[in-house]
Amino acid sequence: MSLSFLSNSWLIAIFVLAAMVIWFAGIKLTVALDTMSKHFKFGEAMGGMIFLAIVTNLPEIAITGIAAYSHHMEIAISNILGGIAIQTVVIVVIDVFGVGKKSPLSFKASSIGLILEGVILIFILGLVILGKQFSPNFVLLGASPVEWMIPLVWIIGIILIYRNPTVEHVSVVKMKQLKEFKKSQTIEEKKITKKKATKAMLVFVICALLTLVAGLFLEVTSEEIAGRFGISSVIFGATILALVTSLPEISTGIESAKLEDYQMAVSDILGGNAFLPVLLLLGSLISGSSIIHLVGSVDIYLTALSILLTGTYMIGLIIKSQKQLGYIGYDSLAVLVLYIFGIAGLFYVH
Numbered sequence: 001m002s003l004s005f006l007s008n009s010w011l012i013a014i015f016v017l018a019a020m021v022i023w024f025a026g027i028k029l030t031v032a033l034d035t036m037s038k039h040f041k042f043g044e045a046m047g048g049m050i051f052l053a054i055v056t057n058l059p060e061i062a063i064t065g066i067a068a069y070s071h072h073m074e075i076a077i078s079n080i081l082g083g084i085a086i087q088t089v090v091i092v093v094i095d096v097f098g099v100g101k102k103s104p105l106s107f108k109a110s111s112i113g114l115i116l117e118g119v120i121l122i123f124i125l126g127l128v129i130l131g132k133q134f135s136p137n138f139v140l141l142g143a144s145p146v147e148w149m150i151p152l153v154w155i156i157g158i159i160l161i162y163r164n165p166t167v168e169h170v171s172v173v174k175m176k177q178l179k180e181f182k183k184s185q186t187i188e189e190k191k192i193t194k195k196k197a198t199k200a201m202l203v204f205v206i207c208a209l210l211t212l213v214a215g216l217f218l219e220v221t222s223e224e225i226a227g228r229f230g231i232s233s234v235i236f237g238a239t240i241l242a243l244v245t246s247l248p249e250i251s252t253g254i255e256s257a258k259l260e261d262y263q264m265a266v267s268d269i270l271g272g273n274a275f276l277p278v279l280l281l282l283g284s285l286i287s288g289s290s291i292i293h294l295v296g297s298v299d300i301y302l303t304a305l306s307i308l309l310t311g312t313y314m315i316g317l318i319i320k321s322q323k324q325l326g327y328i329g330y331d332s333l334a335v336l337v338l339y340i341f342g343i344a345g346l347f348y349v350h
Contacts, residue, residue, distance in 0.1 A: 015217075068287040
């Protein structure tokens, strides 16, 4: 689908409209998934890692599919790897606007499941860097062996998290309040009828389809806008497009935090980030050849930055500090500073 016949104004308007659809659909997705999670009892972290992680990445799935089909993978690869870095920064946004001046998000959400998600994500990002080093001729069934290993590690991660229930950080003083909260939550879950759960599933499916369609228009308009304004497709994919395709994570994350589903808010980000490199295999299978060798120096740089950002939050989840600077936790502040310096460093990457 080509939109080259449209004027710049129309292209930008479609780009912005697609972004708005993704934002509002993301909010509805979170509410629907919260209802489904309570009715079917599949847990917040699992809900974030599998359902929200995949659905909120539908724009990236659409972008990767179209780019692979048209054999223009540069912008898609940069969107995938650049998206991981910028989506990690989304946790900062959730920490400030979703939680506020109570205690850091990492304190409220800390659990074994989330720490496992972070470790799995770092493993996957390490595989991306390793995979780039192999020859393009090192192919197995239409893709690099590393591209096959990435989804395998992601699946193993899901199994590990499923078998290791999350353990929330709660002080002894708050044990009584926790029991009261769980009692009220049980009553609330009983109120969720089968009809309400079915309605939530329908909303979930419709919003997922809207997110996918909006992602298609984002890819087509992005290619055209980057070309017309002389912007490098790699830089555009890693920054502007990555930010726009992160809108579902921002909207769902803030909404999850407001619903006090703190684990789901963080799991959506970490689980989504772990899922994104799986799309490299999708791109390879659609294009008919391995694409991991197309990962450039900017992409490797952003992958390394993502490892640093994820590692910082892993420290926050393990330490579980209640200290804040205003409305932001110290781990979020460190992530924000690292990301700003990291993006500034893009101008010096060759």
